[in-house]
Amino acid sequence: xxxxxxxxxxxxxxxxxxxxxxxxxxxxxxxxxxxxxxxxxxxxxxxxxxxxxxxxxxxxxxxxxxxxxxxxxxxxxxxxxxxxxxxxxxxxxxxxxxxxxxxxxxxxxxxxxxxxxxxxxxxxxxxxxxxxxxxxxxxxxxxxxxxxxxxxxxxxxxxxxxxxxxxxxxxxxxxxxxxxxxxxxxxxxxxxxxxxxxxxxxxxxxxxxxxxxxxxxxxxxxxxxxxxxxxxxxxxxxxxxxxxxxxxxxxxxxxxxxxxxxxxxxxxxxxxxxxxxxxxxxxxxxxxxxxxxxxxxxxxxxxxxxxxxxxxxxxxxxxxxxxxxxxxxxxxxxxxxxxxxxxxxxxxxxxxxxxxxxxxxxxxxxxxxxxxxxxxxxxxxxxxxxxxxxxxxxxxxxxxxxxxxxxxxxxxxxxxxxxxxxxxxxxxxxxxxxxxxxxxxxxxxxxxx
Amino acid sequence: xxxxxxxxxxxxxxxxxxxxxxxxxxxxxxxxxxxxxxxxxxxxxxxxxxxxxxxxxxxxxxxxxxxxxxxxxxxxxxxxxxxxxxxxxxxxxxxxxxxxxxxxxxxxxxxxxxxxxxxxxxxxxxxxxxxxxxxxxxxxxxxxxxxxxxxxxxxxxxxxxxxxxxxxxxxxxxxxxxxxxxxxxxxxxxxxxxxxxxxxxxxxxxxxxxxxxxxxxxxxxxxxxxxxxxxxxxxxxxxxxxxxxxxxxxxxxxxxxxxxxxxxxxxxxxxxxxxxxxxxxxxxxxxxxxxxxxxxxxxxxxxxxxxxxxxxxxxxxxxxxxxxxxxxxxxxxxxxxxxxxxxxxxxxxxxxxxxxxxxxxxxxxxxxxxxxxxxxxxxxxxxxxxxxxxxxxxxxxxxxxxxxxxxxxxxxxxxxxxxxxxxxxxxxxxxxxxxxxxxxxxxxxxxxx
Numbered sequence: 006x007x008x009x010x011x012x013x014x015x016x017x018x019x020x021x022x023x024x025x026x027x028x029x030x031x032x033x034x035x036x037x038x039x040x041x042x043x044x045x046x047x048x049x050x051x052x053x054x055x056x057x058x059x060x061x062x063x064x065x066x067x068x069x070x071x072x073x074x075x076x077x078x079x080x081x082x083x084x085x086x087x088x089x090x091x092x093x094x095x096x097x098x099x100x101x102x103x104x105x106x107x108x109x110x111x112x113x114x115x116x117x118x119x120x121x122x123x124x125x126x127x128x129x130x131x132x133x134x135x136x137x138x139x140x141x142x143x144x145x146x147x148x149x150x151x152x153x154x155x156x157x158x159x160x161x162x163x164x165x166x167x168x169x170x171x172x173x174x175x176x177x178x179x180x181x182x183x184x185x186x187x188x189x190x191x192x193x194x195x196x197x198x199x200x201x202x203x204x205x206x207x208x209x210x211x212x213x214x215x216x217x218x219x220x221x222x223x224x225x226x227x228x229x230x231x232x233x234x235x236x237x238x239x240x241x242x243x244x245x246x247x248x249x250x251x252x253x254x255x256x257x258x259x260x261x262x263x264x265x266x267x268x269x270x271x272x273x274x275x276x277x278x279x280x281x282x283x284x285x286x287x288x289x290x291x292x293x294x295x296x297x298x299x300x301x302x303x304x305x306x307x308x309x310x311x312x313x314x315x316x317x318x319x320x321x322x323x324x325x326x327x328x329x330x331x332x333x334x335x336x337x338x339x340x341x342x343x344x345x346x347x348x349x350x351x352x353x354x355x356x357x358x359x360x361x362x363x364x365x366x367x368x369x370x371x372x373x374x375x376x377x378x379x380x381x382x383x384x385x386x387x388x389x390x391x392x393x394x395x396x397x398x399x400x401x402x403x404x405x406x407x408x409x410x411x412x413x414x415x416x417x418x419x420x421x422x423x424x425x426x427x428x429x430x431x432x433x434x435x436x437x438x439x440x441x442x443x444x445x446x447x448x449x450x451x452x453x454x
Numbered sequence: 455x456x457x458x459x460x461x462x463x464x465x466x467x468x469x470x471x472x473x474x475x476x477x478x479x480x481x482x483x484x485x486x487x488x489x490x491x492x493x494x495x496x497x498x499x500x501x502x503x504x505x506x507x508x509x510x511x512x513x514x515x516x517x518x519x520x521x522x523x524x525x526x527x528x529x530x531x532x533x534x535x536x537x538x539x540x541x542x543x544x545x546x547x548x549x550x551x552x553x554x555x556x557x558x559x560x561x562x563x564x565x566x567x568x569x570x571x572x573x574x575x576x577x578x579x580x581x582x583x584x585x586x587x588x589x590x591x592x593x594x595x596x597x598x599x600x601x602x603x604x605x606x607x608x609x610x611x612x613x614x615x616x617x618x619x620x621x622x623x624x625x626x627x628x629x630x631x632x633x634x635x636x637x638x639x640x641x642x643x644x645x646x647x648x649x650x651x652x653x654x655x656x657x658x659x660x661x662x663x664x665x666x667x668x669x670x671x672x673x674x675x676x677x678x679x680x681x682x683x684x685x686x687x688x689x690x691x692x693x694x695x696x697x698x699x700x701x702x703x704x705x706x707x708x709x710x711x712x713x714x715x716x717x718x719x720x721x722x723x724x725x726x727x728x729x730x731x732x733x734x735x736x737x738x739x740x741x742x743x744x745x746x747x748x749x750x751x752x753x754x755x756x757x758x759x760x761x762x763x764x765x766x767x768x769x770x771x772x773x774x775x776x777x778x779x780x781x782x783x784x785x786x787x788x789x790x791x792x793x794x795x796x797x798x799x800x801x802x803x804x805x806x807x808x809x810x811x812x813x814x815x816x817x818x819x820x821x822x823x824x825x826x827x828x829x830x831x832x833x834x835x836x837x838x839x840x841x842x843x844x845x846x847x848x849x850x851x852x853x854x855x856x857x858x859x860x861x862x863x864x865x866x867x868x869x870x871x872x873x874x875x876x877x878x879x880x881x882x883x884x885x886x887x888x889x890x891x892x893x894x895x896x897x898x899x900x901x902x903x
Contacts (some may be wrong), residue, residue: 265800280724351714
């Protein structure tokens with residue numbers, strides 16, 4: 006190769022990488038059709054086209070490069086893959102793309118995972134169309150493969166985790182039809198169809214359908230229920246919310262669904278429109294009024310369906326970009342501070358609810374708001390909408406009916422608390438909470454790469 | 455200046471612009487501290503550092519450049535300002551930053567506005583802390599400046615817009631205490647405190663508080679109410695949802711709040727926990743059970759508070775990036791297709807609800823999901839969560855109980871329908887709907903700049 010050719014090639018690599026960085030799909034594609042070997046070429050600091058597209062959030066370019074077989078696992082001078090870069094810069098779309106495909110290299114420190122909030126994993130396919138199919142539901146109830154979760158006073162029956170485990174993990178007791186069939190006949194029992202296990206390998210030709218799951222709620226004496234199940238390690242946790250954070254991700258997702266629906270049944274036994282009794286329908290997802298004259302028998306409305314309450318939860322960032330606002334309620338353990346939060350009101354957008362709640366609770370005014378991720382929170386049935394919020398004022402005036410204290414915390418103190426163990430002055434909420442994940446998100450997108 | 459100096463300067467400009475494009479705050483800042491005049495220098499196609507930061511979503515760099523006084527209004531070779539670029543690439547945070555500051559140049563075609571969904575504007579400060587202050591609320595009711603909105607059967611009293619207007623705009627009738635005081639004494643009247651007008655100029659030392667607003671719902675004969683108000687042009691619209699889309703942005707925001715709360719009162723007169731009657735409290739934001747033995751008298755729960763139903767609404771994008779999935783229900787006018795949508799279920803994250811609903815209704819499987827914006831929809835009280843969803847399969851199998859038809863529409867056909875008037879084969883929903891805004895968002899972020 007002559008030096009002229011070399012220089013022309015360098016020039017082309019530079020143009021190609023620049024097109025990828027700018028998200029110019031046409032240019033990237035035209036370069037590759039002429040010189041396919043460009044695809045894995047690197048520029049400054051070992052960055053590939055895929056890394057540049059991942060950094061700047063150009064999904065289509067990344068997708069094309071992947072589909073044309075680029076090396077997804079090459080690393081730059083800082084040992085980062087394109088996946089690391091996409092995740093770091095908050096381009097979850099692209100991180101998703103890069104984490105999905107098969108045959109991925111196992112990275113140091115384990116598999117790459119997109120941030121997923123606790124209570125969010127859907128292990129079951131809800132099969133909502135089956136809820137009206139009473140024949141099918143009845144047949145599935147008696148199926149010996151069917152899994153039943155037993156609830157007493159909104160607590161699921163659990164056992165201590167089988168594995169060596171000093172973190173106090175617990176797991177759901179999976180019961181069979183024989184163990185619950187007496188309970189199912191009692192009129193006070195509430196039965197919820199949760200869904201069908203997702204096939205691990207949908208392309209394989211399985212001979213039978215995967216098992217379906219139900220939740221059963223009973224007002225029988227819990228001690229008696231435990232005696233019947235004859236497992237010494239089983240229990241119904243009594244410490245409420247805290248114990249619900251001890252499940253695996255898979256169990257947590259099912260608990261979120263079952264407990265939210267059961268909590269609705271426990272509070273909504275009567276028709277709010279006319280005060281009459283109601284009957285449970287559609288696999289536990291509807292309660293219809295028994296009064297045939299009731300207005301709820303006509304038209305579309307929400308009284309018959311389970312309630313989900315949207316809640317905004319936000320990490321407020323100081324105008325200097327280097328501090329965040331955290332608050333504590335009187336009931337919190339000493340040192341614990343968390344994100345501010347509040348219910349979305351009727352007729353209110355998420356972004357406005359964030360501004361209103363922050364100003365009401367702390368006196369701080371908020372400008373731009375950015376949605377980050379959400380989390381179902383089954384206590385009883387909230388949908389937590391996690392946001393970053395940019396403060397446009399800094400003076401704090403706490404609403405003492407809501408908070409005991411709110412304070413700006415320097416970034417370094419938050420990092421110390423997250424990664425170096427809790428200090429006595431700041432404990433952040435546990436990793437299962439979206440508050441924790443919002444704080445981590447801020448720390449990571451706000452770092453220098 | 456020698457040619458050597460010129461070349462060194464060019465080199466520095468290039469490095470400076472590159473740092474801005476990469477979001478390297480330290481580099482940008484260090485360049486500017488050495489050579490402040492770099493701030494407005496342009497590179498290829500007239501792009502400034504601010505434009506590059508805006509394009510790639512680097513908020514902190516954009517913020518620093520603005521705070522150091524860069525020219526926000528210079529345009530590149532395509533006549534775009536940094537604001538245009540930020541908006542186009544979906545970096546709303548930065549578009550917000552650039553649209554906020556004072557003294558902005560009026561762009562051709564009017565002021566720049568961030569996309570704002572109909573029903574989302576908050577004209578009033580809800581002052582939720584005042585809801586428990588009965589003395590203050592009572593005094594405000596009698597204040598001659600106080601504004602009352604009258605509702606009959608969930609329709610607000612309106613008049614045709616005063617301005618020359620052939621689009622059929624309507625406006626809320628603003629009544630005074632004298633006009634409603636008889637109604638306020640009737641036990642069946644529902645009174646909702648909506649909030650206080652926001653001060654136009656908060657820094658001015660006003661002598662009195664701005665007016666507060668209430669909504670009044672009555673079961674009196676509507677014809678009689680209209681006679682009393684002695685305005686020939688007043689009416690209570692009967693065509694429901696359609697008329698609610700004819701307000702100004704300001705009025706629409708207030709209607710969203712008032713109508714959602716009133717719809718809750720109209721359906722939730724009885725305690726769902728015990729079936730007893732309830733009484734209205736806290737300025738209309740709470741209904742407490744009259745039965746002192748009821749479980750709802752203890753602990754924290756949601757039965758006493760207005761309901762808001764989260765709904766996902768999503769534009770599904772074909773894997774080729776060039777088509778979107780739209781569906782129609784049987785009741786839609788001929789030719790109208792819209793985004794798919796559905797209620798978020800208990801224990802379900804937004805992203806999972808999007809995947810479930812799309813697969814249930816159309817058979818199409820969805821991978822990554824991206825939140826775009828939301829919209830309160832007061833029919834009766836939904837919170838529409840607008841998302842883009844990337845399809846990972848393309849075969850359509852419609853659930854005929856939900857949809858009449860679903861189809862992939864090529865991008866160009868959607869553009870034609872949006873900008874060149876409706877074709878007979880595709881009519882998209884009106885601009886007041888978040889479905890319309892999602893479609894526009896896709897068209898704009900997906901174009902070549």
